[in-house]
Amino acid sequence: MEYIECTHCGKRYAVNDKIRASEGEFARCKNCLEKFMIVVQDSKERDEDTKEQNLNATSGWEPTLTAPPHQAIMLKADDKKTLAEDNDEVEAQEIDWDPSLTMPEVEVRNEEESETLSDEEAQAKAEQVLASIQQEKKKKLIMFGLLGAVLILLALTLYMVLSGEEKVIQQQTAFIKRATPQELDQQNTECRIAAARQWLLDYSAMHDNYDTKTFINMVKQSESRVDALSNSCKTPDLSNIILDAATVGDKPEWFAAEIQAISRK
Numbered sequence: 001m002e003y004i005e006c007t008h009c010g011k012r013y014a015v016n017d018k019i020r021a022s023e024g025e026f027a028r029c030k031n032c033l034e035k036f037m038i039v040v041q042d043s044k045e046r047d048e049d050t051k052e053q054n055l056n057a058t059s060g061w062e063p064t065l066t067a068p069p070h071q072a073i074m075l076k077a078d079d080k081k082t083l084a085e086d087n088d089e090v091e092a093q094e095i096d097w098d099p100s101l102t103m104p105e106v107e108v109r110n111e112e113e114s115e116t117l118s119d120e121e122a123q124a125k126a127e128q129v130l131a132s133i134q135q136e137k138k139k140k141l142i143m144f145g146l147l148g149a150v151l152i153l154l155a156l157t158l159y160m161v162l163s164g165e166e167k168v169i170q171q172q173t174a175f176i177k178r179a180t181p182q183e184l185d186q187q188n189t190e191c192r193i194a195a196a197r198q199w200l201l202d203y204s205a206m207h208d209n210y211d212t213k214t215f216i217n218m219v220k221q222s223e224s225r226v227d228a229l230s231n232s233c234k235t236p237d238l239s240n241i242i243l244d245a246a247t248v249g250d251k252p253e254w255f256a257a258e259i260q261a262i263s264r265k
Contacts, residue, residue, distance in 0.1 A: 001043045008034040015040055181234035186254040191233040195242055196258035198225050202246035 002015040006029040013019075019027075019038060026035045185191045205218040226239045235241070245252055251259055 002040050003043065004038050004040060005036075006032065006034065007036045008032050181236070185233045185235050185238065188233065191229075192255040192258045193262075194225075194229045194232040195238065195252075195255045196262050198222065198229050198239065198242045199246050199251070199255070199259060200262060201225065202243050203249065206247050207249065 002020070003012045004015060004019060004027075005012045009029060009032040011029055011031040013030075020040055023038050023040050025038055027038050028035050179187075185195070201218060201222050205215060205222065210218065222243075229239055229242075242252075
């Protein structure tokens with residue numbers, strides 16, 4: 001009787017043609033999960049009385065003989081002990097494993113021996129795959145379309161906002177370019193108030209009865225207000241225009257309301 005024996009725990013396994021052809025390679029023992037070299041031995045040559053029932057019969061294939069460690073643990077259903085403490089060592093031993101070393105011939109399939117589909121089944125499967133690909137492509141197109149629409153909407157909104165602000169600035173700039181200094185003064189509240197105060201001072205100095213000293217003081221106040229008037233207004237000779245209007249008693253319409261409001265105070 002030929003057999004192989006684990007050099008670690010002494011577990012023996014019966015020999016089949018696949019194991020005999022793998023002599024000299026390494027296998028993993030089902031009992032202790034250690035690797036050992038496959039060396040075929042004959043009990044008759046060793047003069048041993050080995051009975052067939054004492055061996056772990058392989059009958060062509062032993063599923064845990066060279067299985068990777070994690071599969072060997074799962075296949076070893078009769079092993080009651082916990083192997084958690086050996087996990088690190090077992091995982092480190094996953095190298096040097098040939099999955100076809102003791103694989104049964106009936107389970108070793110060539111790709112050419114795979115199941116052949118009929119023409120109708122192949123056509124249906126191809127159509128199904130194509131439909132799935134088209135569906136995924138359609139979803140991506142819809143998603144990209146929505147994203148593009150959102151980006152376009154944001155761009156249009158930003159363009160309209162910027163265009164509106166630019167248009168307002170252009171209108172203001174164009175008005176400033178078209179407006180004369182007199183028109184700018186008429187629209188400037190600060191300038192109208194300064195002009196009204198200047199007119200009242202000049203008119204009072206010209207038409208009210210003051211002694212010489214008071215008159216001279218009022219003329220000096222009028223001259224000192226010229227700087228404030230020039231800082232607030234754009235018309236270069238506005239002080240002369242106001243003096244001429246105050247001399248004849250004419251109230252210019254563009255600051256007549258300010259003259260009336262100051263006079264009430």
